[in-house]
Amino acid sequence: MLATLRQHGIQPTPQRLAVAKVVLGRDRHPSAEEVWAKVRRRCPTVSRATVYNTLNLFVDKGLLTMQVLREGTAVFDAEVRPHHHFIDERTGRIYDVPWDALQVQGQESLNHYDVRELQVVLRGRRRKE
Amino acid sequence: MLATLRQHGIQPTPQRLAVAKVVLGRDRHPSAEEVWAKVRRRCPTVSRATVYNTLNLFVDKGLLTMQVLREGTAVFDAEVRPHHHFIDERTGRIYDVPWDALQVQGQESLNHYDVRELQVVLRGRRRKE
DNA sequence: TCCTGTCTTAGACTTATTCTAAATTACATG
DNA sequence: CATGTAATTTAGAATAAGTCTAAGACAGGA
Structure with a gap:
């Protein structure tokens, strides 16, 4: 520490x-x-x-x-490496989604933008279990 | 109106x-x-x-x-249909990115989550021009 | 007209965060 | 060891975004 x-x-x-x-x-x-x-x-x-x-x-x-x-x-x-986030609608709790779980395609089409970082923000409900 | x-x-x-x-x-x-x-x-x-x-x-x-x-x-x-957002690091300005400009794959792997909506949030610099 | 429900208002309140000025601490050096 | 300077911490004030409250204004129907 x-x-x-x-x-x-x-x-x-x-x-x-x-x-x-x-x-x-x-x-x-x-x-x-x-x-x-x-x-x-x-x-x-x-x-x-x-x-x-x-x-x-x-x-x-x-x-x-x-x-x-x-x-x-x-x-x-505390996870400083790139990753995504899932937010539970009901509780407001936030969960990390590993970078490799999702793939984002089509960035090359964004000519006007110089993208330095990105994340996917998902909202919904966490399944009980 | x-x-x-x-x-x-x-x-x-x-x-x-x-x-x-x-x-x-x-x-x-x-x-x-x-x-x-x-x-x-x-x-x-x-x-x-x-x-x-x-x-x-x-x-x-x-x-x-x-x-x-x-x-x-x-x-x-005012754009209520799903779309993504690009945020300019320098100015803080926010730009809409059309839904079809990006594809997000891998959602089916997120078994614990019932995803109701999602968006990609991109950060970087808008190219002058 | 009177009743009721909907809107609006000013201002107080709350919450998250930053700022400020003073006090404390930590070193490095003579 | 004494001391000066820089870094850190503190309490509380200030700021900013947003909500709440109580009172007043307004509209439409019986």
Whole structure:
């Protein structure tokens, strides 16, 4: 964890480590406020500004990506490699869909656009099971 | 315009007509606040709440779609048929990409998901010309 | 006219996020 | 060790998008 921060050129601090623990852990797609809540369970003095600053820093340094998929809220994704997203209509929950699960064709027809990245955003219902 | 509202089961009022004129006009992908600003140029007494109510009503009635593509802001799109979006990194401007320009394959592999709709979101730079 | 339901309004409220200015900490160097 | 400087963190104010509320305006029917 500490090593991960250093590898990305991020000066480690206790606060940053606490954020990293939450956001690189098991919890997929937390929002900034969710991260703040979790960080404060272990480290109650951490301020909101620090969490936001740290998340933005992590995004700058390529440790996280930020997705604007949910109305009014950005969510953070520890999967920084390209992939797609499925959003459950009922719960609002967001699931990663592996890059190779879908193929997008026809990009070469978009002459006016220099496409640097893309993702497919799917909406629907997750099947119980 | 009036006919359009009626066809969608929307009781026309001066305020709603003013919003419709802006949002079904030449201006692609305005945000709610942008719509409010434009409406007020012709009709300065219209309240913010009315604009938001009206936009949500239009979305309910299928006259518009709402997209959450830009950080912290929903934008409204008069193109209600399925299509994709290209977002210019530099300007933040959003362009519609016709449905048939791209093909997405591999949906049948997503057994856990009942996909009801999808779109491809592309980011990059629009080529000058 | 009166009732009822629909619309609109101003402004308060909420939520997500950024900003600010001050306090704290961490080093590096003399 | 003392100290200056830069980086970091903090609390809280500020901002922005959007919703809610309560009151008033308006329209159409009995």
